[in-house]
Amino acid sequence: MNDRTEGQEDNRKAAPAGDPGAGGGSWSNRRRRARNSLFAAGEPAVWLTGGALAICTAMVVGLLLLVLWQGLVTFWPQAVERVTTPDGETYMGEITRHNAYAPEESVLSSLSEQVAQQARQDLADDGQTIRRLFRTGNFRLTQNHFTWVDDFSVEKRDKPEWALVLERLEWGRFYGFPEQFVQLHPLDGQTPQALSGSLRTGLAAGHSLQLAVSAPGEPGFALHPLADLRAAAPTPDPAAADAAAGGATPEAAEPAPAPTGIDPSEVIAIAEVAEGPEAAWAAFSEHHGTVRERWQRRRSLEKHDTGKINHKQEQARLAMRSAAMDLETATENANGGTSPEIDRARTRLEEAEAEFEEVRTWANEAFADIRAEIDRINEENGRYQLVMKTAGEGTAPAQTTYARLDGIVRAYPANQLGTGGKVGIYLSRWLEFLVDEPREANSEGGVFPAIFGTVTMTLIMSIAVVPFGVLAALYLREYAKGGVVVSTVRIAVNNLAGVPSIVFGVFGLGFFCYVTGASIDQLLFAAHLPNPTFGKGGILWASLTLALLTLPVVIVATEEAVAAVPNSMREGSYACGASKWQTIQRIVLPRALPGIITGMVLAIARGAGEVAPLMLVGAVKLAPELPLDGTFPYLHPERSFMHLGFHIYDVGFQSQNSEAARPMVFTTTLLLIAIIAFLNLATVALRTRLRKRFAAGQF
């Protein structure tokens, strides 16, 4: 700015003075043009560069904000709304989104008179109508998760106080009103009369006792009033004596046995019933925790304990198989003759077979135990049922349905929640998301295995790529004499960065899985064949493939960092009598370390976000086991794994219930970005620490 104004003043002064000479005039004109031109001033360049930066920033920040916002609001509990239409349809659920549209005339004409009139009026007023997407849930009753409702077709809209949201293990969400809470008390040899008598004493207010009679169908029982119980059987027996003993109670004191009624032998349990939404909700809250704890125990039994037994059995089978293979080899070596080798192998095989039989017997017993325990837990959990009544689905009337407590992950009366309650639900959803396993084909539940897989893979990748990349770059910079070969290698490395990542995936599949992995299987895991151990996609191969993919990043960054080390330092070191390697190790590497770690940051960012090659070399939709667990050898690099990037693709584009899964896409994206940012920050922190440490010379 300053320069420019000064220049203009100069020109003004110079113009009259330099006027006489014609040549001077043109010179002065040229000078003036040059000084006054936009480019001479330099200001347009500021706007150009600043504008470019602003656009870049806006795009990046916009994307991040979108992901952040969508990812953060997904788990926030929404109010549950109920709408009714003049046609008598009822819908209840959460509004997930809305949009404006103008319905076709043909659509309007198919509507009832009242609704169509309202729609036409809306159209005349605003030129458009609004429709809202209700997450109505209740999939088993309606075969739908979502329903569009037009604003013009709504007659009444409210937020029922006792609308309850159930997040279930299966079949998605359920919206309805709690009607009853049923807790069955098994007879355990007592007569119904005796049990109900003893239960009555400690009965909570608002609870009543009913008879649970076994019935076919979903909950497995039907409820009847205690009064329906047929009194004592005709023949005097202990039950009758009991009934007589309990005669103090009014119900049992009813006189003659009615010809109709329920035979006591049909009664399977006495049901303690909490009637009405309030009492049912209170009872539910009381029991849900313990039921879920039992369910967790059951899941742990199914997964870990069964897994351990399976593992043991598999080990025994493999030992037997490997002994059999030894015998085969020995027989072949002996060329049809006999040899001590064969005898020894045969003995070993017999031993292994005996061992296997033993293990199998043991395993069957253990399985039976576990199954018994699971059945017990199942049965116990089945005693707790929430009876829900829907608001009515479309034109269908409201229905009543039983919900087992162990199938309910989370329940909340959405319209009663205060801010604190909403935050509680929000946090508990996040917690589940972060530490739990996915359910409902990945569209619900947590992503812990994917987080674990992503982080583990990235770490293995870093461990593989950084040393190799740094050593290669050191050779290129420090040892190799400049020339055609080095230039070619450098160009090749740079071009490697431009190869589509899926090509790396194909290479990884071909080289790591089918060649390297298959060879390892032949050598070390022959007994497992034909089931591949390493000869298929796994976390190790995925990590190595990504290491290959990110190698150029590390090499280029290291080369530049090494080149940036001043030559005077190297000379100083040589002059002290240091050898080349000592100089590299003590001077060049510490000095280049921040740059090298910058390369590592870039490699991590690139590798953690990569999806395409992973599909080929080991990332799967649902991995049954983590690559790290309590079974020897603890780290299982051959296992396939889940990955957040792949999870996003899978949930967003391969899901059955894509509408419900869509919010998960944003949440998972947010999580992936957060993890990459965290890994990067950790690396930067490491860089700062190492810089200090190496700079202080304490190595």
Added chain:
Amino acid sequence: MPERPDAVINDTVTHATEDAAMNQPIPQSTDASPDLPAAGAGIAVSARSSKAVAEDGPLQAIARGETPASAIHDSVGEHEAVLEIDHFDFWYNQTAQALYDISMNVPYGKVTSLIGPSGCGKSTLLRSVNRLNDLIDGVRIEGDMRLKNESIYGQGVDVIELRKRMGMVFQKSNPFPMSIYENVVYALRIDGERRKSVLDEVCERSLRGAALWDEVKDRLHDLALGLSGVQQQRLCIARAIAAEPEVLLMDEPCSALDPIATGKIEDLIDELRGTYTILIVTHNMQQASRTSDFTAFMYLGRLIEYGATQDLFTKPQLRATEHYITGRFG
């Protein structure tokens, strides 16, 4: 300038042109006789190029691409040489010759400075002494140097071991990115010295030797890069003397420093005199005259004149030297 018909190097030759005058040896003011005796004037001449010098002065000879004989004062020979440079030639890129037939002895325990205009090969010569030029591709040498009668460029010389016998201080201070302490004991560390007592002792001795101890003794484990420019340079000197070098090479150690800092370094060189043999390259003639015992004047890769500093600055034997030190060229 009047013509001096008595100009002599070895063979007495007269010069008729004005241009040639500055190349001629000037008469020694202390010498009463106008005719200088051939060898008696304290000029040793190698036989190789005597003919060229015989015809005119060394600058003309150099301009023709010849290598005139160096004028080496007798006073140099009176001292025990720790480093002998013997007909040393040096080429960059195989073809570009930077040093021509340099022969000089660096006396033990003295400060010897190399002066000359830019590009005359002072630094190249210095860096050839500890074979730092080996790091440059395409370098070729002929001739040899000897450190205490052991060949430097001979077959099978362990360059690493050789460099450990010398210390070097560079134009720009280059402390390593580590603590002051680690910088000083670097040479010992790479030798695998781990005993803390030894390291501590060497560190203190070297830092005291470089007159830095009092300033940094409380922050030995701070980063060396936090020191001021002159402190960094003194740290580099401390590092160079930590391993008790037989020769201390200094490549314009003060050129990046202000006059006060320069004075400190010169004081330090003065203190090191006698303890170490120092070979110092400098651009600054005052510095050479102030600090050094012997001075060698180089020009375009040739050693022109070499002698005791006092002699060289007060009564140089060649006009070229006189003109250079009085600032008339170069």
